[in-house]
Amino acid sequence: MRIEAERAGVDGPHGPLLRPTSLSVREGEVTLVTGEPGAGHTTLALVLAGRMRLSQGTVTPDAATLREHVVLVDAPGVNEPEGGLKLGDAIAEELMNAGRPANRKAVREWLRAQDAGQYVADRVDTIPAQVRTRLLIEAASAKPGVRALLIDQPDRHVSDPRTWWPEAVEQAGRGLAVVVLCAPASVQALNAEAVLIGAPE
DSSP, rough: EEEEEEEEEEETTTEEEEEEEEEETTTTTTEEEEEOOTSSSHHHHHHTTTTTHHHEEESSHHHHHHHEEEEEEOTTTHHHHHHHHSHHHHHHHHHHTTTTTOOOHHHHHHHTTOOGGGGSSSGGGGOHHHHHHHHHHHHHTTTTTTEEEEEOOOGGGGGGGTTTHHHHHHHTTTOEEEEEEEEEEEEHHHHHOOOOOOOOO
């Protein structure tokens, strides 16, 4: 799957939610997208997932195709688990969305397979950030028809990008298109190239 955004922008009632941004996303690759706080990370994620209407520019393929094949991971205010929720309940919801068995036994077995069975009854906000992100990525990638993952600001949980970067690379190695929206400090720490939010070219 290839996702192309050309000068994609979204206006809000009090100003731009996303300044015109262009990028290309391909299967088997990780694309880092960066910007300062308030630049529109989650807005861009919603646009690339076909879940927000553009005010200007274009995104291909069409929104219906994007909604079918692109999955948001841990997007703030959209689908991030509530901090007070037990991990087992959060994973049950993810598995249910993936059309997989989501009863207690199934959740425990899934977590054990992920070497995280000991966290089943713990609150999401007490789970180590690296474990939380890994589990949410794995659950998202299990959804039927998924061809792209949009991992939204995993560095808001932990400052060291090495806690989530290997997970993104692994998913790309499985053939998925992976977008990680993050802060400039994470890009610098990884010594990697990144698309700048608000860059029209």
